[in-house]
Amino acid sequence: MKIAILPGDGIGTEIVAEAVKVLKVLDLPLEMETAPVGGAAYEAAGHPLPDSTLQLAKDADAILFGAVGDWKYDKLDRPLRPEQAILGLRKHLGLFANFRPAICYEQLTHASSLKPELVAGLDILIIRELTGDIYFGQPRGRRTAVDGHFPGSEEAFDTMRYSRPEIERIAHVAFQAARKRNKRVTSVDKANVLETFQFWKDVMIEVGAEYPDVELDHMYVDNAAMQLVKAPKRFDVVVTGNMFGDILSDEAAMLTGSIGMLPSASLDKNNKGLYEPSHGSAPDIAGKGIANPLATILSAAMMLKFSLNQPEAAARIEAAVGSVLSQGLRTADIWSEGTQKVGTREMGDAVVAAITTTKTMKG
Amino acid sequence: MKIAILPGDGIGTEIVAEAVKVLKVLDLPLEMETAPVGGAAYEAAGHPLPDSTLQLAKDADAILFGAVGDWKYDKLDRPLRPEQAILGLRKHLGLFANFRPAICYEQLTHASSLKPELVAGLDILIIRELTGDIYFGQPRGRRTAVDGHFPGSEEAFDTMRYSRPEIERIAHVAFQAARKRNKRVTSVDKANVLETFQFWKDVMIEVGAEYPDVELDHMYVDNAAMQLVKAPKRFDVVVTGNMFGDILSDEAAMLTGSIGMLPSASLDKNNKGLYEPSHGSAPDIAGKGIANPLATILSAAMMLKFSLNQPEAAARIEAAVGSVLSQGLRTADIWSEGTQKVGTREMGDAVVAAITTTKTMKG
Numbered sequence A, B: 001m002k003i004a005i006l007p008g009d010g011i012g013t014e015i016v017a018e019a020v021k022v023l024k025v026l027d028l029p030l031e032m033e034t035a036p037v038g039g040a041a042y043e044a045a046g047h048p049l050p051d052s053t054l055q056l057a058k059d060a061d062a063i064l065f066g067a068v069g070d071w072k073y074d075k076l077d078r079p080l081r082p083e084q085a086i087l088g089l090r091k092h093l094g095l096f097a098n099f100r101p102a103i104c105y106e107q108l109t110h111a112s113s114l115k116p117e118l119v120a121g122l123d124i125l126i127i128r129e130l131t132g133d134i135y136f137g138q139p140r141g142r143r144t145a146v147d148g149h150f151p152g153s154e155e156a157f158d159t160m161r162y163s164r165p166e167i168e169r170i171a172h173v174a175f176q177a178a179r180k181r182n183k184r185v186t187s188v189d190k191a192n193v194l195e196t197f198q199f200w201k202d203v204m205i206e207v208g209a210e211y212p213d214v215e216l217d218h219m220y221v222d223n224a225a226m227q228l229v230k231a232p233k234r235f236d237v238v239v240t241g242n243m244f245g246d247i248l249s250d251e252a253a254m255l256t257g258s259i260g261m262l263p264s265a266s267l268d269k270n271n272k273g274l275y276e277p278s279h280g281s282a283p284d285i286a287g288k289g290i291a292n293p294l295a296t297i298l299s300a301a302m303m304l305k306f307s308l309n310q311p312e313a314a315a316r317i318e319a320a321v322g323s324v325l326s327q328g329l330r331t332a333d334i335w336s337e338g339t340q341k342v343g344t345r346e347m348g349d350a351v352v353a354a355i356t357t358t359k360t361m362k363g
């Protein structure tokens, strides 16, 4: 199994190094090859996604991605900025299904803004469509208004659109994911106001008929934003469009209070995927050895589960992460009184040790 | 000063009656005239917004609105449904600025999903543009895709658009509102992805230059959804478009934990406005005398402040509401152990008594 390792910028190299260390102790036939991406690739090769990096990603069975971006690249032309690397990978690899789990670890419940009883045991999965919707819809631009409230004035516009196959494929992803969980899908739309999302809802219902064992309900996006605050545990799988998913997945991640713990995946139609932490490149703490590697380590676990068909290895990593939390080890971002503050490398070592111990105990 | 009283459906009549009672004890020269709206108007006159009701609203200096809607009208053609009344009033009266305060009363802090220290003393104002954006933008509909990921397939689409004058007028509303508060405006956009909201941001900055005493910052909508959960008190005035405002104002209202307490206003360019509680018609509890009238009573206070230039009378109502909460009086929706449960009418009477007492004490 070939894995492309793309550490990127900022804390990317540090956190990916720990995830690689964890993957190596699993005794799986993994071939890992590393390539630069983002600002690091721009420095090395003049482009945030060099051809050689893209080719490596295409040839791999899965991609483990760190993070890209740094303030020092803010003055570059848009196509040369680090963020273009991730957009380019999504586009060239057809990664249309974004998995954003929002999990509240029992040991970190206090870190949430919400009262403990509302988030203890929270485990929801937001599935965001990633390549369509108003973020990519053409036409868009500026022009002189010919109608509306102020004809003749300057205006800007964008186009929201979804086609039937785009909705069908993300619907299948959501129903299949729900089958592996609690068999409930909430489709979030704004069907009462938007033609695009009335169509979205219609197609969800059609596809849902193929999954009679999965319960489907529908919720308006404004109500979903409320219910996430009021009773987040009512959700199992949430599926929605690119823009609503952008907003709700971040809101849900923040509910957990520990975004440094949250992995993510972006999958194509064959479950090949790119795996990365939900957090960013954090240039302010880069090189200090204090970043939390657990979101990246858990991303590696998602990779084993979704793309490499190694659910047992994934479970071993997840159990090891639970174990180090129970030991009281915390990086600075999740530290609280009474726990032991550790650095990036110590945290990675602790996960490796927890995996090795379990292996020995079982063997 | 002429006030159109439009009680509407469900609990509308009960809660508006209490607000009218409160307005009457203020010794102001208020002429109040009542007309049916929503389902009640459909029953009486065959239309949710009869000409006579619309005319009354047009002739008035301000409108006090209860709530509309009931499941029994769900089968009516869309133009005859109760909700069309509020859309019609907004359109015919040019009510483009929606004020949605999110206030967490000290006495009700425990009702929030958030930890008390994060919401105690919360007082933010979300200003939502109400007549533009993708909710009204043409063209929209279904068609065969000619480009995109799946040319030739069925697709649905909508158009997001904002013209310069639409953004300018809501910007002025926001900066002027901030001047009366803590002089900070956060404009929420998605300028990194959407042409419409890059334009929105550009115009906000231009208009902001006319208000050097007000601090302006910009935040992406996904980050705003997170920051509302993480640190809601960092905000003062939030201004945004129709769709983002729909989502964020509901999220913010839910943060307070007591949506039965939250008023709202929809204003035109001359500060004429329609005032209504943020909650709905709650047909399940209609006629039982248990609905919370405080959001409607506080809407009447907003009306006195924004449209009728009676800030002192508004302050008296607000102080009276604080007083009844401190007395421990609670309707069922905000009741908790150790407080006294009262009905709709008792709550209204208590507010009236608190106003009268203050008057006597001052006189």
Ligand SMILES: [Mg+2]
Residues within 6 Å of the ligand: A246, A247, A250, B222, B223
């Ligand atoms: Mg986002």
Ligand SMILES: [Mg+2]
Residues within 6 Å of the ligand: A222, A223, B246, B247, B250
């Ligand atoms: Mg809403």
